Amino acid sequence: MALNLLELVTAGISRENTGKMAALLGEETATVTGSLGAVAASILSGLMNKASATGGAQEIVSRIAAGEFKGDLLNNFGSLLAGGRQTETLLKTGGELVSFLFGSKSADLGKVIASSTGLAKGSSSSLLGMMAPFVMAVLGKQVTSDNLDSEGLTSLLNSQKSAVQRAAPAGLPGVLGLLSLSQLGGAPPTVPIGIPGNIASFAKGLWPFLLGIAALAMLMKTCGQPPVKETPPPAAAVAPDTTAAASDTSTAAPDSAAVAADSLGAFGEYELPNGVKLNIPEFGIERKLIAFIEDATKPADKETWFSFDRLVFDTGKATLKPESQEQIGNINEILKAFSAVSLKFGGYTDNVGDPQANLRLSKDRAEAVMTEIVKLGIDKARLDAEGYGAEHPVADNATEEGRQKNRRVDCRVTKK
Incomplete structure (x- = not known):
């Protein structure tokens, strides 16, 4: 059976720990339980998107290799939800990770998750901060056990696309700067070797324009089609x-x-x-x-x-x-x-x-x-x-x- 990181994440968070998160957030346990899949899928989408960028996969591998996201966090996750300094540290680490993956769109992600799950906006952002280190630790455990390099990490993440698409909240593509989640793991066309640097730079700058043309073509194609x-x-x-x-x-x-x-x-x-x-x-x-x-x-x-x-x-x-x-x-x-x-x-x-x-x-x-x-x-x-x-x-x-x-x-x- 193919490895499913999303299932590993959601199954790895015990009912007791879900209750602790709910208590910290001031939300119903059932609401938090129902939100875990969307939150985990969002974080995995961010990792996939980051890994597809130049040098992004190596940055993720380096963070894992630094020892912050490994099995110890998974084993001690409950103690990090007990409140006080440990929880503050978890939220700080998670916030930094969310910022690493989503940049200035982090706040927008919180709104998208709130819209999809029924969580308050503040709760959705905090839950992201709690969950991001856990998701990274699940990924880190797999990277470490399989001794994956940046290429292996990218391959592993891209194999999760179908599961992530099914669980991701509506509005996530816009947060990631994508037309749709089907583009996860993809990359803009590369300029062939040997083309002068000034032409390569021009081609790279032209890519967003070409995306816009493609989107316009898709919109024009729908004209005259049945409303379905x-x-x-x-x-x-x-x-x-x-x-x-x-x-x-x-x-x-x-x-x-x-x-x-x-x-x-x-x-x-x-x-x-x-x-x-x-x-x-x-x-x-x-x-x-x-x-x-x-x-x-x-x-x-x-x-x-x-x-x-x-x-x-x-x-x-x-x-x-x-x-x-x-x-x-x-x-x-x-x-x-x-x-x-x-x-x-x-x-x-x-x-x-x-x-x-x-x-x-x-x-x-x-x-x-x-x-x-x-x-x-x-x-x-x-x-x-x-x-x-x-x-x-x-x-x-x-x-x-x-x-x-x-x-x-x-x-x-x-x-x-």
């Missing part, structure tokens, strides 16, 4: 701290609750318990909602919201555009398959315009989504909707990108 493969432009998959979202009255950009296509991953068939098959993206709201519903350790609560990622409204209105119907239909099918589940939809706007108008618009949009699902046959008694206006922004309203992220519709499970 289509995702409208904008924002990132970051959920609000406590509430949900919609759109405002500004006219500078389309009003949507869509995320970048690269954040959604590949579309694929998913069969619901009642036999209905959906064509849904690997990191879209549908899969996250289904996973939450099926996870017996995660009760319905008021904090766990899931952002719609393919809804588009007419600007300044609560009228859903036709391309939104695919995702509306998917949520309808999920509710039919899980007949005990009830949902609440929440609308959210940016802070542009009149606050009362924004509040009304956010409420109207949440209700518009609910109404469309009722039309498809779901009992209205199972649904609720509320508008929150410009409360609880998830991004900076000073930028258009931030305002676009703050305009969306979310839902949460109120009964399961």
Whole structure:
């Protein structure tokens, strides 16, 4: 059986140690348990991405060889979670490691994990700090036992791609600067030997431009295709701290609750318990909602919201555009398959315009989504909707990108 580092990490953390982490974070043990896979996958993705960069694999091997990340940490992990100076040292080491892997995007990673897992943003960053040394120690143990050099390390990490892609949180590609996680372990085209240095430098500088051209070509290719493969432009998959979202009255950009296509991953068939098959993206709201519903350790609560990622409204209105119907239909099918589940939809706007108008618009949009699902046959008694206006922004309203992220519709499970 092929080695699975992700399984080694999650299986290696005992229930007792998970409880200790939960106590330190002030979170429910079940929430932390359900977050371990996403956190570990994120760290492994960072290691894979780092190893693919020039000299990156050797840097990782050097850190392991220095003796900081080996079996001793695995054996003593519980004592490092007892609080006090040892825990402070663990968090400091973990923070440095996260910074080594993700640089200035470390804070963004914390938000992405919070969005995916239901953890508070501060908790997700702290859990990253606790988990990063453990993940590195699991990797270090394997590197040491197999006497792997930088090439062997890279090969080992790249063999984990499939497992990591399945467990990684939505939005991770953007943190890593990738179009999708399928690029993990890859490298930009190399300049052939013998090309003069000035041409090589030009080619290296041209690579980001070529990536942009490729992404534009992919977007153009989707035009005219059935909506099953289509995702409208904008924002990132970051959920609000406590509430949900919609759109405002500004006219500078389309009003949507869509995320970048690269954040959604590949579309694929998913069969619901009642036999209905959906064509849904690997990191879209549908899969996250289904996973939450099926996870017996995660009760319905008021904090766990899931952002719609393919809804588009007419600007300044609560009228859903036709391309939104695919995702509306998917949520309808999920509710039919899980007949005990009830949902609440929440609308959210940016802070542009009149606050009362924004509040009304956010409420109207949440209700518009609910109404469309009722039309498809779901009992209205199972649904609720509320508008929150410009409360609880998830991004900076000073930028258009931030305002676009703050305009969306979310839902949460109120009964399961």
